Amino acid sequence: MDHKGDSDSYASAGNLAPPPPPTGRRVVMGIKDVSDLEELELPSETMPLNMGPSHPAMHGTVRMVMEVEGEKISSADIQVGYLHRCFEKESEYATYTQIFPYTDRLNYVSPMLNNVGYALAVEKLLEIDKKVPERAQYIRVIVGEISRITDHLTCLGASAMELGAFTPFLYNIKFREWLWELLEELSGARLTHSYVRIGGVSGDLTEGFGDKLRDVLRRGREVLVDVDKLLTRNRIFRDRMDGVGIITKEDIGAWGITGPMARASGVAYDIRKDHPYLVYGDLDFDVPIGSVGDNFDRFAVRIEEMHQSMRMIEQALDKIPDGPVMLNDPRVALPAKSETYNSIEAMISHFKLIMDGIRVPPGEVYSFTEGGNGELGFYIVSDGTGRPWKCRVRPPSFANTAILGKVLPGLFLADVVPTFGMVNMIGGECDR
Amino acid sequence: MSQLVLDRLKERFTAGEILETGSQHGNEWARVRRDAWRAVAEFLRDDPATRMDMFVDLTCVDRFGREPRFDVVLHLYSLDKKLRVRLYGAVTEEEPSIDTVAPVWPGANWFEREAYDLYGVRFRGHPDLRRILMYPEFVGHPLRKDYPKEKRQPLVRRDPGRVD
Numbered sequence: 372m373d374h375k376g377d378s379d380s381y382a383s384a385g386n387l388a389p390p391p392p393p394t395g396r397r398v399v400m401g402i403k404d405v406s407d408l409e410e411l412e413l414p415s416e417t418m419p420l421n422m423g424p425s426h427p428a429m430h431g432t433v434r435m436v437m438e439v440e441g442e443k444i445s446s447a448d449i450q451v452g453y454l455h456r457c458f459e460k461e462s463e464y465a466t467y468t469q470i471f472p473y474t475d476r477l478n479y480v481s482p483m484l485n486n487v488g489y490a491l492a493v494e495k496l497l498e499i500d501k502k503v504p505e506r507a508q509y510i511r512v513i514v515g516e517i518s519r520i521t522d523h524l525t526c527l528g529a530s531a532m533e534l535g536a537f538t539p540f541l542y543n544i545k546f547r548e549w550l551w552e553l554l555e556e557l558s559g560a561r562l563t564h565s566y567v568r569i570g571g572v573s574g575d576l577t578e579g580f581g582d583k584l585r586d587v588l589r590r591g592r593e594v595l596v597d598v599d600k601l602l603t604r605n606r607i608f609r610d611r612m613d614g615v616g617i618i619t620k621e622d623i624g625a626w627g628i629t630g631p632m633a634r635a636s637g638v639a640y641d642i643r644k645d646h647p648y649l650v651y652g653d654l655d656f657d658v659p660i661g662s663v664g665d666n667f668d669r670f671a672v673r674i675e676e677m678h679q680s681m682r683m684i685e686q687a688l689d690k691i692p693d694g695p696v697m698l699n700d701p702r703v704a705l706p707a708k709s710e711t712y713n714s715i716e717a718m719i720s721h722f723k724l725i726m727d728g729i730r731v732p733p734g735e736v737y738s739f740t741e742g743g744n745g746e747l748g749f750y751i752v753s754d755g756t757g758r759p760w761k762c763r764v765r766p767p768s769f770a771n772t773a774i775l776g777k778v779l780p781g782l783f784l785a786d787v788v789p790t791f792g793m794v795n796m797i798g799g800e801c802d803r
Numbered sequence: 804m805s806q807l808v809l810d811r812l813k814e815r816f817t818a819g820e821i822l823e824t825g826s827q828h829g830n831e832w833a834r835v836r837r838d839a840w841r842a843v844a845e846f847l848r849d850d851p852a853t854r855m856d857m858f859v860d861l862t863c864v865d866r867f868g869r870e871p872r873f874d875v876v877l878h879l880y881s882l883d884k885k886l887r888v889r890l891y892g893a894v895t896e897e898e899p900s901i902d903t904v905a906p907v908w909p910g911a912n913w914f915e916r917e918a919y920d921l922y923g924v925r926f927r928g929h930p931d932l933r934r935i936l937m938y939p940e941f942v943g944h945p946l947r948k949d950y951p952k953e954k955r956q957p958l959v960r961r962d963p964g965r966v967d
Binding site for chain 1 (some may be wrong): 827828829831832856857858859860862864865876878882885887889908909910911912913914917921934935936937939945946952
């Protein structure tokens with residue numbers, strides 16, 4: 372994804388073509404040159420500057436305490452935790468099924484991916500992860516990829532808006548709403564779906580779901596073309612994104628950065644490809660990687676990932692087999708309603724599963740999936756009861772946000788907004 | 804899957820340092836003696852056969868009723884070799900401290916702060932061991948099993964204009 376060589380595209384666009392930046396000079400925000408500023412020896416004192424926890428240019432509750440020399444950041448202390456809702460502590464008191472609503476609220480722009488990741492972890496402990504019906508696995512891939520698209524749409528739309536481009540935000544949100552309408556049709560809730568269950572999913576695809584989804588994707592591709600036109604060749608947008616917030620390949624592993632951020636820096640680590648789970652091994656898709664590792668690469672990788680997700684969804688819709696969507700195993704599946712109301716055995720079984728929870732054999736598992744922002748891991752310690760001894764989530768946003776303390780120093784204050792936007796810190800997931 | 808990592812560890816370290824190894828649900832794990840924690844971490848990162856260049860996760864488990872009470876749990880991954888491993892470092896309740904791995908992988912910094920915040924395990928040599936999810940005036944460590952879920956905290960009053 373080399374985007375450095377297309378400055379001549381302005382000339383071909385005809386009128387009002389801005390001159391290409393002189394080579395060898397780093398231009399920031401189109402007007403300033405860093406080297407010029409460094410030569411000016413103005414007497415300056417550093418000043419503490421507080422941004423957040425509630426700031427109009429930051430879509431997340433995070434506080435940054437920075438030292439600035441004029442416009443330049445000399446140190447940054449990123450303080451998270453404002454959205455801590457005791458996910459782990461609450462999970463220790465909830466049955467395995469009751470944790471699904473909590474996982475919805477981790478990354479609340481892609482709840483399905485959290486649902487799927489958590490279900491897979493518990494299924495590994497129960498050793499039923501390979502036995503989940505194939506149709507349910509395909510449905511999980513479809514809803515998961517829909518969630519990935521909504522996640523990226525939110526990230527890109529909100530970031531563009533913070534840089535002054537309001538229209539792409541509205542376009543993205545429009546597309547996101549079409550997808551959420553479909554998920555609402557499936558699960559009954561627009562945002563907090565709790566659709567996945569241990570052993571399968573809570574219900575089959577609705578009548579005509581596939582056709583509606585294909586239609587939404589067709590319209591969605593048009594939206595992405597519009598957004599791409601509005602942003603990728605937009606001089607203001609490019610000047611604030613290009614070459615800003617560069618993360619090197621070496622830092623990726625050491626800081627535990629995963630997902631689109633890692634791929635933008637040239638690390639082709641995608642769990643769907645490297646350690647396939649569900650039916651990702653049967654699907655044909657590419658992993659886009661960046662070459663520079665700046666904000667624009669993170670933007671471009673996310674755009675391309677949405678196209679790949681759409682490819683995956685269409686393949687999955689073609690390949691999805693008929694069959695049950697829930698594992699027929701009385702240890703995890705509730706008996707059919709007709710049985711529950713008409714036989715004492717089924718009613719007791721239903722009661723036990725609801726009140727005691729699904730009994731998971733003692734053991735420990737670390738299960739990882741590709742979440743919207745990177746490696747979403749669940750580390751569950753079971754003591755053999757219906758409630759986990761420990762249910763830890765390895766939040767991708769937490770590791771991704773931590774590197775801001777290293778990336779921000781040296782940048783201008785205005786660069787905080789696009790850099791933070793492209794990290795896509797999701798408060799619910801970062802602070803749990 | 805990642806048996807190789809455990810074999811390398813057993814070759815390099817003595818049985819007194821790598822106390823136990825095993826594999827469960829596709830995860831390979833090793834139990835490391837507390838004073839060898841940092842050396843094992845550095846070895847796994849630098850050894851050409853394992854090259855654990857990616858820090859994945861660090862957390863703690865309160866095994867209430869067992870002695871030693873806490874386990875610090877570290878997950879590592881090798882981007883090159885696609886290997887994974889989980890390390891346990893047991894920590895006692897009387898002296899809940901273990902060496903930091905933040906100088907080995909800078910990403911461990913925040914995860915260790917979180918483990919300190921929620922479990923009260925101190926990481927020796929950590930550059931900046933502050934609370935991260937809770938506020939500085941919080942009393943106790945909420946994920947310990949003897950911290951009641953419904954416990955209330957004293958009301959804190961902040962001085963206006965304080966920067967921290």
